[in-house]
Amino acid sequence: MALPAPHLDDRRFQQFVDDAKRYIQQRCPEWTDHNVSDPGVTLVEAVAHMADQVVYRLNRVPEKNHLAFLDLLGVTLFPPSAARADVTFWLSAPQPEPVVLPAGTEVATGRTEAEEAVAFATEADLTVVPCELDAVLRQEAGGTPQDCGQDVFGGRDVGVFAESPRPGDTLLFGLSAAVPSCVAVLQLDSRVDGVGVDPRQPPLVWEAWTADGWTECEVEEDSTGGLNRPGDVVLHIPAGHVVSRVGRQDAGWLRCRVVEAAQGQPFYSASPTVRAASAFTIGGTTRVAHADVVRDEPLGDSTGVPGQRVRLAQAPVVADRPPLLLEVSEDSGNSDEDGVGWQEWQVVDHFAASGPYDRHVTLDAATGEIAFGPAVREPDGSLRQFGAVPAKGAAIRATRYRTGGGRAGNVARGAIQVLRSSIPYVSRVENREAARGGVDGETVQEAKVRAPIALRAQERAVTARDYEELARRAAPETARIHCLAAEASDAGENAVRVLVVPQAVPDRGGRLRFEQLVPGDELLSRVTHFLDDRRPIGTRLAVGPPFYQGVTVVATLHSFRAAEAERVRADALDALYAYLDPLTGGAHGAGWPFGRPLRAGEIFAALQRVPGVELVDEVLLHPADPLTGRRGDATDRIELTPSALLFPFDHRVRVIEAR
Secondary structure (H helix, E strand, O other): OOOOOOOOOOOOHHHHHHHHHHHHHOOOOOOOOOOOOOHHHHHHHHHHHHHHHHHHHOOOOOOOOHHHHHHHHOOOOOEEOOEEEEEEEEEOOOEEEEEEOOOOOOEEEEEOOOOOOOEEHHHHHHHHEOOOOOEEEEEEOOOOOOOOOHHHHOOOOOOOOOOOOOOOOEEEEEEEEOOOOEEEEEEOOOOOOOOOOOOOOOEEEEEEEEEEEEEEEEEEEEEOOOOOEEEEEEOOOOOOEEEEEOEEEEEEEEEOOOOOOOOOOOOOOOOOOOOOOEEEEEEEEEEEOOOOEEEEEEEEOOOOOOEEEEEOOOOOEOOOOOOOOEEEEOOOOOOHHOOEEEEEEEEEOOOOOOOOOOOOOEEEOOOOOOOHHHHHEEOOOOOOEEEOOOOOOOOEEEEHHHHOOOOOOOOOOOOEEEEEEOOOEEEEEOOOOEEEEOEEEHHHHHHHHHHHHHHHOOOOOHHHHHHHHHHHHHHHOOOOOOOOOOOOHOOOEEEEEEEEOOOOOOEOEEEEHHHHHHOOHHHHHHHHHHOOOOOOOOOOEEEEOEEEEEEEEEEEEEEEEOOOOHHHHHHHHHHHHHHOOOOOOOOOOOOOOOOOEEEEEHHHHHHOOOOOEEEEEEEEEEEEEEOOOOOOOOEEEEEEOOOOOEEOOOEEEEOOOOO
């Protein structure tokens, strides 16, 4: 059965015995010997044992019937999801030959006294391709590329942009090979220092040419300060990097482009120069998942009878797409050694649309049970086959599935540091972003709560709760989902707005970064397509993130004489970030409520509970912009629109020590 019956045992044997002895004292006070050696107590215990068995079975009947009804309705437990992260493998030194990291390479977090190591495995092969610098071009805004490679390789200073740089000026580097998903290092030598820009935030963007055009690269490090001094530029190259032709040369092209300066950002007053340049590959990035891969697991032979069921050796199965690759041999009693191939069977949700020749199976991911199509007798007495039936004696095997997953895989940025597999030339690994997407499998109690909602919705999104429930089904890894009526001025009449807050793992120290709360395009697209098929005709659908209203708290506290001021300050900051957290904050720890205003009095109460705080002297609330860092005027109340959430940003706490 898909939903296991719980072990209910509300009343125990000893309770019956104790109740009987209390009644004996009331009804028969002359009976004073209540020891186990007394024959009467022996009879009491015998009756209590029989009553215990009767009550135990009676109490199980309603719960068992409830689960049986849910099973008849087809309610199954949701399987766990595996957390995923992009992990960078750094080489000990540039290598002349490609370094291949096969799929299944294992990495893990560090093991501590309090926590076990969390293991991950790569999902695809990664090849770290070596490269050299073959060409250097400069292109002024609106102009054509000009070859300056001979001057750069000859050690002569070359102005990389126009004499008075403008947005759109470009410096191009041609690599000897495309290096998709690799980490490339550009070593540049320049003798010009200080040309008007701030070295910490130069108005530059680094891009790589891919099949979809120029794609921005993530800059790991730029010690040149915007091409102003000798140093290295470490770039994470996109996965789609390809060789292309620019000018007269084919190469894997990278470029450094001047962009418009933001407000308050210094701009170039003169062009920097480069007199030497080189390039090499120092690492690569691939995706890892917190799940164990099971390959080529034999599941037995076919009986040739409709409705056959087989079970995987390991469960639950991670909710992948598809969750299982299943194959059946073409003929009975044959295998690969006999030269007979295998046919792939598809996992479907149900057999309602399956014909008698469709190679379909269903999978209960929670228990690992695989079911082939049944035969159903029609009213006229004929049999209708839903899904094909394998030939009798045909071998069945699970080519690939994954087991594991869960919330334990949601680890913070930089937590994956251990290389478990032995890979030559790899010195270290790291995850530049937190691992996300891990969700524990659904429990029976959670299924009991979900079932009435799902039955009421019937795969149709009508009420706000329907939209929220269906959106969670489409993306169970999301942290919060909220549905409300959209403003007619924003989305038109009859518009529904679904707000999606992605799962985010705080960095070490318990702080969330703003970019972690912005859902990705793939997540939004998945929720949109799922809800679009189930919305009423004429209803407009808008799926996106909420508006995050940043808030900065400036507080003054007085500590007790015995308390350490710096410790009190750290605890007060932790309390502020925890109380205003959009995922786990608020009075109930379920995240700050959508649209709920913030009052200074709540901050007084939260800070007063911090150990070591004697008095909260002053609390000021400043609305803030998490992107620009700008703060508004102080106030004692911050209003939120119905689609807004609070985001704690750059709190300031001053602690006055008692004397």
